[in-house]
Amino acid sequence: MILNDNNPSDKRIYPSRWERKKGKYLFVSIDNRSEEGKEELLTVSHITGITPRKMKNVSMFKAESLVGYKICDINDIAANTMWMWQGAIGVSKYRGVISPSYNVYRQRNNDFVPEYLDLLLREPTLVDVYHSLSTGIRPSRLRLYPEQLFSIDFPVPPKDEQQKIVNYLEWKISKINALINNQKKQVQVINEEKQAELCSTFTSGIEGRHNTFITCADAVIGSIPDDWQVMRLKYVCKMYNGDSISDSEKDDYTTVTEIPYIATKDVDLQSATANYENGLYVPENSTFKIAPKNSTLLCIEGGSAGRKRAYITRDVAFVNKLCAFVATDIDSKFLFYYLSSDIFGLQFKKEMTGLIGGVSISAIKRLFVPVPKKEEQKEIVQYLDKKCKALDKKILLIQKKISVLLELRQSIISDVVTGKIDVRNIQIPQYKYVTEIDSEYGEYEDEEDNPSGEEG
Incomplete structure (x- = not known):
């Protein structure tokens, strides 16, 4: 059964046995506001759905007062209006508040x-429909x-089948999470080895x-030659x-120049490299501050x-949450490794x-750095290049395995939620649920670098 035949961007297919209903018959918009601002502040992510802000690595602007924020009750739907086209929507397990610019919905009849609804709302083919129906003069x-x-047709499987889908996915996701956790622990061990080498x-x-x-006066450094x-x-x-x-200006900076613009999200936490191909550039005669080739950017x-840092291999402009470290009386790569x-x-x-x-x-300027003679600095860089390259290669191989497992997990979720895999007659064995562990090099919810963008 193909839904929404009048929308050529709608590629969804669901079992013909499933009922379908328009969103206007399933959901109602809710607009209750906080009077005292004492509720929990919630985030809305395309990655993790709805989560208390305090549980996330979020760095967007937070208002001083939550008075007037929209109340989101348990089992309500919260949607980030600006990022729905990416799937920033979910069903809340918490009572709290979200930004006034977001939307809260509630089921009309508990269909x-x-x-199950939380999984369905972020299913990729449905997210494609959000994208096709989103309006705006520019992509951003x-x-x-x-x-x-409310105009979208939604599949409504029988509730007993919905529950079976939830139970089945919890079992399958748990098995994949256990494999992912094993790989993450291996990465952690290698990173600890890398840090031990750097500190030594x-x-x-x-x-x-x-x-x-x-012995140094600074206790963190301890002793030095x-x-x-x-x-x-x-x-x-x-x-x-x-x-x-x-965010509203980004479309003005898409003309390719020799100077790419680097945001925090463009800095890879693990590899300490920057993505120069993110599609943003600044004019070569602009007033943007430039981090020159062979400098270090640090969030x-x-x-x-x-935590996020990158050794820059070309001149770049960069966001204000990043700081450029330009060596003047120290080897630039030695400084990068120290940072x-x-x-x-x-x-x-x-x-x-x-x-x-x-x-x-001003506080960073007062921090200490051990400084050998220039010749030894270069020798240390050569030594660390060799050591770190070997360790990073091991991590890269493990990360590829993690990526495959993450893709497998999403594929299974999509296939089951949309009915491509019929789980009604599958027996689920007893198991202990395994949650994917957070890691130092996991996902971060600080992707927005607009200082005027309000987090909710």
Whole structure:
């Protein structure tokens, strides 16, 4: 059964035995507002659905008061109007509030098991329908309003089949999560090995080279070879923030130039590289601040503060949540490796302040860095290049396995939720549910770099 025949973008197919109903007969828009602003603030993500904000690595702007925010009750549907075309919608397991610019819906007649509906609403072929019905003069301004959602035909399987789908998927997802967790633990072990190598090198030098050491005033660094110095970062590099492009302006920066624009989401946490092919560029004669080739970009605000970094291999413009470290009296790659170490990370964390978490550039300038002679800096870079390249190669292979498992998990969810796999007569054995573990290099919900964009 193909739904919504009048919409050529609608490629959905469901079993003919399933009933279908228009959204207007299934859902009603709710607009209850918080009077005191004491409710839990919820996030709406295309990745994880609806989650309390405090549980996520979110770095978007948060209003000082939640008075007037929309109340979302348990089993209500919350939808991010601006990102519905990506699937930012879900059924809430929590009572809380969301941004006033979002939408809250409620089932009219309880046609759906909430857990099934949550899976259905983010199913990729249905998300494609949201995209096709979203309106806006530019891609970055696409919006899906209640009237469009209410015009969509939704499948309504029998509730006993919905529950069987939920039970079956919990079993299958649990098995895949266990495999993913095993791979993530392997990555964690390798990253710990990598950090041990970095920390050892920045306090002792290359193994076997030094025999005498001195104690540093900074306890995080501890001791260093007696011919090294400990200096504040402000004496060895320049540091400055970039410039933000608001979401509404991004379509003005798509003309290709020699200077790509890097947002926080374009920095890969694990590989410490930047994506230069994100489609955003700045004019070569613009006033945007530039991070030159061979500098380091470090996120200094939000959920990824002190964690996301990249060694830049070409001149780039960059968002204001990133800070450029431009070497002046230190080897640039040596500085990058140091900024990647837990020695720097621990100093950074001690300085974090603010509601969303961050460190000011003035505070970063006061942090310490161990500084060998220039010749030894280059030797250390060569040594770490070789060591880290081998470890990163192992991690890359494991990440590919994780990606395959994630794709398999989504494929199974889609096939079962849409009825391509009939689970009515499948016996589910006893099992213990396994949740996918969070990891240092997991998904982050700080993708928005617009400082005026309100998080909800």
